[in-house]
Amino acid sequence: MDSALQPPPPKTRRRRKDARPAEIIDAGLAEFAEHGFAGTKLEDVARRAGIVKGTIYRYFDSKDALFEAALKARLTPLIDEVEQLVATFPGSSTELLRLAMRLAYGRMFQPDAQALMRIIISEGRRFPAITELYHRETVAKGRRMIAAIVARGVARGEFRAGAAADLPIVVMAPAIMAAVWKMTFEPFDPLDLEKFAAAHADLALDGILTRGVTAL
Amino acid sequence: MDSALQPPPPKTRRRRKDARPAEIIDAGLAEFAEHGFAGTKLEDVARRAGIVKGTIYRYFDSKDALFEAALKARLTPLIDEVEQLVATFPGSSTELLRLAMRLAYGRMFQPDAQALMRIIISEGRRFPAITELYHRETVAKGRRMIAAIVARGVARGEFRAGAAADLPIVVMAPAIMAAVWKMTFEPFDPLDLEKFAAAHADLALDGILTRGVTAL
Amino acid sequence: MDSALQPPPPKTRRRRKDARPAEIIDAGLAEFAEHGFAGTKLEDVARRAGIVKGTIYRYFDSKDALFEAALKARLTPLIDEVEQLVATFPGSSTELLRLAMRLAYGRMFQPDAQALMRIIISEGRRFPAITELYHRETVAKGRRMIAAIVARGVARGEFRAGAAADLPIVVMAPAIMAAVWKMTFEPFDPLDLEKFAAAHADLALDGILTRGVTAL
Amino acid sequence: MDSALQPPPPKTRRRRKDARPAEIIDAGLAEFAEHGFAGTKLEDVARRAGIVKGTIYRYFDSKDALFEAALKARLTPLIDEVEQLVATFPGSSTELLRLAMRLAYGRMFQPDAQALMRIIISEGRRFPAITELYHRETVAKGRRMIAAIVARGVARGEFRAGAAADLPIVVMAPAIMAAVWKMTFEPFDPLDLEKFAAAHADLALDGILTRGVTAL
DNA sequence: TATGAATGAGTCTTCATTCAT
DNA sequence: TATGAATGAAGACTCATTCAT
Numbered sequence: 001m002d003s004a005l006q007p008p009p010p011k012t013r014r015r016r017k018d019a020r021p022a023e024i025i026d027a028g029l030a031e032f033a034e035h036g037f038a039g040t041k042l043e044d045v046a047r048r049a050g051i052v053k054g055t056i057y058r059y060f061d062s063k064d065a066l067f068e069a070a071l072k073a074r075l076t077p078l079i080d081e082v083e084q085l086v087a088t089f090p091g092s093s094t095e096l097l098r099l100a101m102r103l104a105y106g107r108m109f110q111p112d113a114q115a116l117m118r119i120i121i122s123e124g125r126r127f128p129a130i131t132e133l134y135h136r137e138t139v140a141k142g143r144r145m146i147a148a149i150v151a152r153g154v155a156r157g158e159f160r161a162g163a164a165a166d167l168p169i170v171v172m173a174p175a176i177m178a179a180v181w182k183m184t185f186e187p188f189d190p191l192d193l194e195k196f197a198a199a200h201a202d203l204a205l206d207g208i209l210t211r212g213v214t215a216l
Numbered sequence: 217m218d219s220a221l222q223p224p225p226p227k228t229r230r231r232r233k234d235a236r237p238a239e240i241i242d243a244g245l246a247e248f249a250e251h252g253f254a255g256t257k258l259e260d261v262a263r264r265a266g267i268v269k270g271t272i273y274r275y276f277d278s279k280d281a282l283f284e285a286a287l288k289a290r291l292t293p294l295i296d297e298v299e300q301l302v303a304t305f306p307g308s309s310t311e312l313l314r315l316a317m318r319l320a321y322g323r324m325f326q327p328d329a330q331a332l333m334r335i336i337i338s339e340g341r342r343f344p345a346i347t348e349l350y351h352r353e354t355v356a357k358g359r360r361m362i363a364a365i366v367a368r369g370v371a372r373g374e375f376r377a378g379a380a381a382d383l384p385i386v387v388m389a390p391a392i393m394a395a396v397w398k399m400t401f402e403p404f405d406p407l408d409l410e411k412f413a414a415a416h417a418d419l420a421l422d423g424i425l426t427r428g429v430t431a432l
Numbered sequence: 433m434d435s436a437l438q439p440p441p442p443k444t445r446r447r448r449k450d451a452r453p454a455e456i457i458d459a460g461l462a463e464f465a466e467h468g469f470a471g472t473k474l475e476d477v478a479r480r481a482g483i484v485k486g487t488i489y490r491y492f493d494s495k496d497a498l499f500e501a502a503l504k505a506r507l508t509p510l511i512d513e514v515e516q517l518v519a520t521f522p523g524s525s526t527e528l529l530r531l532a533m534r535l536a537y538g539r540m541f542q543p544d545a546q547a548l549m550r551i552i553i554s555e556g557r558r559f560p561a562i563t564e565l566y567h568r569e570t571v572a573k574g575r576r577m578i579a580a581i582v583a584r585g586v587a588r589g590e591f592r593a594g595a596a597a598d599l600p601i602v603v604m605a606p607a608i609m610a611a612v613w614k615m616t617f618e619p620f621d622p623l624d625l626e627k628f629a630a631a632h633a634d635l636a637l638d639g640i641l642t643r644g645v646t647a648l
Numbered sequence: 649m650d651s652a653l654q655p656p657p658p659k660t661r662r663r664r665k666d667a668r669p670a671e672i673i674d675a676g677l678a679e680f681a682e683h684g685f686a687g688t689k690l691e692d693v694a695r696r697a698g699i700v701k702g703t704i705y706r707y708f709d710s711k712d713a714l715f716e717a718a719l720k721a722r723l724t725p726l727i728d729e730v731e732q733l734v735a736t737f738p739g740s741s742t743e744l745l746r747l748a749m750r751l752a753y754g755r756m757f758q759p760d761a762q763a764l765m766r767i768i769i770s771e772g773r774r775f776p777a778i779t780e781l782y783h784r785e786t787v788a789k790g791r792r793m794i795a796a797i798v799a800r801g802v803a804r805g806e807f808r809a810g811a812a813a814d815l816p817i818v819v820m821a822p823a824i825m826a827a828v829w830k831m832t833f834e835p836f837d838p839l840d841l842e843k844f845a846a847a848h849a850d851l852a853l854d855g856i857l858t859r860g861v862t863a864l
Numbered sequence: 865t866a867t868g869a870a871t872g873a874g875t876c877t878t879c880a881t882t883c884a885t
Numbered sequence: 886t887a888t889g890a891a892t893g894a895a896g897a898c899t900c901a902t903t904c905a906t
Contacts (some may be wrong), residue, residue: 036338039254042876052892057877094425122252122338124400135404150424160426163411163418170415171424174389176396184340188351195379199386202379207423208366208387209310210376258901268867270903279901468770471686473896484871489898526857554684554770556832567836582856592858595843595850602847603856606821608828616772620783627811631818634811639855640798640819641742642808690880700888702882711880 021059021069023049028070033115037067037123071119071130074112078141086148093153097171098201100149104142104172105197108179118183143169174200237275237285239265244286249331253283253339287335287346290328294357302364309369313387314417316365320358320388321413324395334399359385390416453491453501455481460502465547469499469555503551503562506544509569510577518580525585529603530633532581536574536604537629540611550615575601606632669707669717671697676718681763685715685771719767719778722760726789734796741801745819746849748797752790752820753845756827766831791817822848 027048031040042063046053060066089096107113116134124131150168153159164170174196181191243264247256258279262269276282305312323329332350340347366384369375380386390412397407459480463472474495478485492498521528539545548566556563582600585591596602606628613623675696679688690711694701708714737744755761764782772779798816801807812818822844829839 034341036252036254038252039342041874053876054878054893055891058890063876097424118337121334121396121400125250126255128403131400132404135401139401140405153424158426159424160422162422163415164422164424167411167415169393170390170412170419173393173416174386176393177385177389180337180392180396184337184347185351185355187344188348189356195383196386199379199383200389203386203423204419205423205425206376206378206380207419207421207425208313208369208375208380209421209423210374257899269901270868271866273902274865466773468684468686470684471774474898475896485897486872486899487870490869495897529856550769553766553828553832557682558687560835563832564836567833571833572837585856590858591856592854594854595847596854596856599843599847601825602822602844602851605825605848606818609817609821609824612769612824612828616769616779617783617787619776620780621788627815628818631811631815632821635818635852635855637855637857638808638810638812639851639853639857640745640801640807640812641853641855642806689878701880702889703887705881706886 022073024051024056024059024066025070025073028066029074029112029115029119032067032070032123033118037063037119037126042066067123068127068130071116071127072133074116075134075137077137078145080141082141082145083148086145086152089152093149093156093158094205096149097153097205100146101172101175101197101201101204104175105178105193108175109182109193114179114183117179121180142172146172171204174203238289240267240272240275240282241286241289244282245290245328245331245335248283248286248339249334253279253335253342258282283339284343284346287332287343288349290332291350291353293353294361296357298357298361299364302361302368305368309365309372309374310421312365313369313421316362317388317391317413317417317420320391321394321409324391325398325409330395330399333395337396358388362388387420390419454505456483456488456491456498457502457505460498461506461544461547461551464499464502464555465550469495469551469558474498499555500559500562503548503559504565506548507566507569510573512573514573514577515580518577518584521584525581525588525590526637528581528584529637532577533604533607533629533633533636536607537610537625540607541614541625546611546615549611553612574604578604603636606635670721672699672704672707672714673718673721676714677722677760677763677767680715680718680771681766685711685767685774690714715771716775716778719764719775720781722764723782723785725785726793728789730789730793731796734793734800737800741797741804741806742853744797745801745853748793749820749823749845749849749852752823753826753841756823757830757841762827762831765827769828790820794820819852822851 024045027045028040031045031048034040035044040063042056043053045066046056049056056066060069086096089099108117120131120134124134147168150159150165150171154161154165159165178191178193178196178200181189182193185191240261243261244256247261247264250256251260256279258272259269261282262272265272272282276285302312305315324333336347336350340350363384366375366381366387370377370381375381394407394409394412394416397405398409401407456477459477460472463477463480466472467476472495474488475485477498478488481488488498492501518528521531540549552563552566556566579600582591582597582603586593586597591597610623610625610628610632614625617623672693675693676688679693679696682688683692688711690704691701693714694704697704704714708717734744737747756765768779768782772782795816798807798813798819802809802813807813826839826841826844826848829837830841833839
């Protein structure tokens with residue numbers, strides 16, 4: 001997916017370490033995710049990219065510019081066609097929801113996506129344009145997708161109408177917690193993603209209440 | 217609760233610039249939450265506290281020390297007695313869970329708690345000791361609490377055993393998403409906390425599936 | 433005259449090298465005159481002022497700001513009262529002109545004035561605001577002064593009306609050449625200022641033609 | 649005159665970007681005059697010459713080398729034969745002086761000569777070898793020329809012996825002021841060169857005093 | 865204790881210069 | 886020969902920290 005961003009290796013051997021923008025962006029993303037914007041030293045980015053500090057400026061006007069470019073490069077927009085998928089999906093809404101959850105988990109826990117998320121949470125306030133972009137291309141689309149699925153389920157009588165269905169993002173919410181957990185507490189208290197995803201699905205579909213019992 | 221950290225106002229009037237540690241900590245917390253550790257300038261902290269940069273060093277050895285002190289000061293440990301509450305709670309487990317959720321929401325969205333959370337997410341990696349402390353005093357306790365509640369519900373036949381009950385933190389997970397959302401996307405796409413909490417409770421208790429239908 | 437710009441020495445002993453703005457300005461002016469704006473290193477300015485690079489920034493926002501401040505501080509405006517002097521001068525216009533020339537030479541060849549002039553010539557294009565200020569406060573006033581003197585001489589029948597009297601700045605012009613010469617060729621071909629001033633006066637008053645002979 | 653420095657265009661058509669030394673020198677001279685030595689970026693010189701930064705190094709060893717080469721290339725030595733002209737000039741010394749002044753003005757206000765002068769004034773101190781060369785080839789020769797003319801005038805009884813005749817450079821001095829003025833204050837206070845030259849001649853020949861009146 | 869000036873170790877950024885193609 | 890990428894040594898500017906008062 002991201003591979004489109006990295007042009008194929010050049011035909012002839014390169015100078016020293018092959019330092020095209022893409023590698024700088026990779027290095028930058030990693031450093032920004034690790035140290036935050038202010039805490040990142042361009043020297044470290046350069047070293048990680050195998051080049052020298054000054055070279056960064058051949059491709060990016062400033063640290064800010066690199067930051068924005070790096071985030072934008074990795075911000076892989078959710079495909080809009082999902083809504084069509086929803087419309088044409090042959091199976092049950094439960095299956096569809098499970099599929100969506102698998103996609104979401106599969107995507108959210110890619111290293112790049114994790115890095116991006118961490119950066120957005122940490123630095124978003126200072127880079128509203130990027131936050132807005134991220135929100136528009138990823139968050140909002142994801143929300144529309146899950147809303148469409150829930151709406152379908154309700155329409156077909158598979159899902160309950162109610163407060164949860166009215167704010168369907170809550171259905172996907174636990175995945176965010178898992179992501180935040182992983183980027184924060186993993187070293188002290190690792191999270192078993194498989195189990196968590198299963199618990200998530202279990203909760204989201206059936207709730208915690210015993211079957212047949214009317215919730216308070 | 218925090219009051220223990222803020223000594224009672226002195227009996228006599230203070231100088232215009234009243235710069236005790238607590239005010240420095242307040243200022244520091246705010247600045248750290250806003251700009252991150254590396255991005256925070258002690259000069260700004262001082263200005264916000266109404267004092268002068270050098271004065272900070274009268275109370276804190278270094279920026280690091282202030283950072284740790286500020287976080288520790290605001291890190292209000294969850295009271296351990298909750299488990300007793302769970303043991304002695306007279307009502308239904310649903311009621312108990314709703315109560316816990318109210319407590320959680322009431323607490324997590326205090327400005328201080330939000331600031332703390334944001335800082336932990338942003339800077340946790342670089343300050344493992346603090347992250348660990350936060351995890352121990354807040355996260356782990358919260359998890360034990362919710363686990364106790366769920367266990368009680370299951371034991372009393374009110375809650376389903378199953379994947380969710382096995383990883384009960386998932387029950388509280390959506391609140392985290394709300395917190396992250398507020399600290400990140402609120403300006404672009406505000407979240408109605410009341411509605412969200414209601415949807416959360418609705419989902420957590422009943423799931424999204426229609427009643428009486430066995431989930432796939 | 434400039435002394436007004438240098439506050440009296442402080443009552444108590446100073447820290448290290450006594451580094452108030454005025455000393456930084458002195459150092460800056462010297463360095464700028466010697467190396468031009470771009471060629472001047474703030475480190476050198478600091479060293480010359482007996483301080484450290486960073487200290488400059490306590491007093492000046494940037495190299496630019498120091499540059500402008502330094503020039504403005506040394507730009508001692510010509511006193512406007514000269515015109516009154518012209519109106520009330522009791523002697524002949526020749527005496528008055530000689531007096532003005534003495535003043536001009538006495539002033540233009542002060543080290544500060546030389547430094548200022550050299551900087552204005554070298555950097556004026558890049559700092560139009562300063563050039564304009566210099567022009568307004570020094571050059572234009574000087575020109576008005578000489579114009580007034582010449583007008584007086586013409587009115588009293590002492591000076592010839594004619595092309596020179598119509599553009600009286602030409603009367604003072606040779607002094608500029610002397611200044612430029614001194615700042616440029618002095619090491620190779622020193623200029624005897626006394627002799628030059630005498631030659632200047634001789635030329636300006638009598639011209640090169642023999643008396644009684646009508647020029648071409 | 650300069651043509652010796654610019655080789656004739658090649659017989660065959662050139663590539664689009666025709667970047668021989670002469671064009672680099674043109675560009676360099678312009679940039680140096682505009683921004684000074686330190687303030688000039690080779691990248692800008694290259695762009696102005698229609699080539700690329702690295703190419704400059706094919707022709708010049710360093711920025712310094714380009715600087716010197718550029719100045720030397722434009723430094724058109726005054727022709728030594730002037731002295732012969734003086735010796736053989738048929739007309740009056742006044743006519744001869746006027747002729748010399750016309751030549752001087754005609755030459756000094758060429759764009760190249762202006763650029764050169766500005767650079768010499770601005771950077772001369774840092775490049776004594778060039779300053780000395782300029783002095784030797786232009787200034788000193790000019791001075792000899794004017795000295796010869798004045799001497800002739802005095803010898804023929806047309807010019808007064810006296811202080812001005814003893815330091816004949818003062819006769820030409822106003823032209824320098826005009827040059828400095830043009831390169832510095834022209835945007836704020838333009839100088840009418842025709843009028844100035846006329847005033848200059850008027851002053852230099854007749855002085856400001858009324859005819860028939862003994863000065864001072 | 866509080867201040868504010870000073871320090872100096874960084875950090876970003878620029879740019880003359882080199883080098884492989 | 887010309888290019889354009891890369892280098893690395895500065896240089897402007899910042900800011901945590903120190904220190905005299």
